[in-house]
Amino acid sequence: MAHLTTRLPRAGETILGHKFFIGFGGKGANQCVQSARLGAKTSLICKVGKDSFGNDYVENLKKNGISTAFVGQTADAATGTASIIVNSEGQNVIVIVPGANLLLNFEDLKRASDVICKAKVVVCQLEITPAVSLEALKMARASGVKTLFNPAPALPDLDPQFYTHSDIFCCNETEAEILTGIPVGNLEDAEKVGHMLLERGCKLVIVTLGAEGCMMISVEEPIPKHVPAGKVRAVDTTGAGDSFVGALAFYLACYPKLPMEEMIRKSNCVASVSVQASGTQSSYPFRKDLPQDLF
Numbered sequence: 001m002a003h004l005t006t007r008l009p010r011a012g013e014t015i016l017g018h019k020f021f022i023g024f025g026g027k028g029a030n031q032c033v034q035s036a037r038l039g040a041k042t043s044l045i046c047k048v049g050k051d052s053f054g055n056d057y058v059e060n061l062k063k064n065g066i067s068t069a070f071v072g073q074t075a076d077a078a079t080g081t082a083s084i085i086v087n088s089e090g091q092n093v094i095v096i097v098p099g100a101n102l103l104l105n106f107e108d109l110k111r112a113s114d115v116i117c118k119a120k121v122v123v124c125q126l127e128i129t130p131a132v133s134l135e136a137l138k139m140a141r142a143s144g145v146k147t148l149f150n151p152a153p154a155l156p157d158l159d160p161q162f163y164t165h166s167d168i169f170c171c172n173e174t175e176a177e178i179l180t181g182i183p184v185g186n187l188e189d190a191e192k193v194g195h196m197l198l199e200r201g202c203k204l205v206i207v208t209l210g211a212e213g214c215m216m217i218s219v220e221e222p223i224p225k226h227v228p229a230g231k232v233r234a235v236d237t238t239g240a241g242d243s244f245v246g247a248l249a250f251y252l253a254c255y256p257k258l259p260m261e262e263m264i265r266k267s268n269c270v271a272s273v274s275v276q277a278s279g280t281q282s283s284y285p286f287r288k289d290l291p292q293d294l295f
Ligand SMILES: Nc1ncnc2c1ncn2[C@@H]1O[C@H](COP(=O)(O)OP(=O)(O)OP(=O)(O)O)[C@@H](O)[C@H]1O
Pocket: 172, 173, 208, 209, 210, 211, 212, 213, 214, 229, 230, 231, 232, 234, 237, 238, 239, 240, 241, 242, 244, 267, 268, 269, 271, 272, 275
């Protein structure tokens, strides 16, 4: 939920804001929404609270055609939230309470094992307990399901098994720096990150570079490739990373024979549409609104 104000309040101060809105999020949900809008059959495995936010959350997923069979609702924690205050200069303060997300456990994964093991692609992030995310990747892998891992929010001491259990490891510049210690400001830096992550056991690494598109490198093709994004007029880049990951998951699942570079190029196109509208899920394009040569 976001509050727009002219300036940020000081400790103990009450100020008036001029706008308030609630948007749905969670990286997993955002990615799922983007995949679903492109036409993928999707299911989200997560946990929310038995509260009005949780009810609305489930409703929103259903509206987007996402299966909620494995969206648990618990009375033991509140739905995860992010409260954001943004001033007129665009500076913000944010409080995140993960809440019910942290209660998603191995039992929940076991209950969902059918969707995990029969999926074409499993996408994981780090907004739940990392060990649970890793277990989902392992379950997928053991069944020959393609794994796409997005290490967000990044942890400096990520369990090294995340590298070896990801078919595709996709991070942005900030995450790349936290994971490797290499500040990423250009393509060359991203290439260094790519080499380092391949050494750690990744099969294929993608570093997203905002308006510059992406860098990709793989064990099969260890020469880094730049996949540029089209030039667009960006109005709000919030959520672009999740749009990209969601689109990539769609192509991996629905067009598995496309060369990876082509999948990334198409995912860049989808994500570059999202930066031309404000908000996160509200900016994600539907298949019918995109150039049909993307399909
Ligand atoms: N200004 C832009 N113009 C065109 N495409 C963009 C732009 N910004 C982002 N994109 C697309 O979105 C993808 C992801 O962007 P980025 O690397 O900024 O992710 P991110 O930092 O995780 O984003 P965010 O945190 O804002 O969601 C890029 O690889 C590109 O395809």
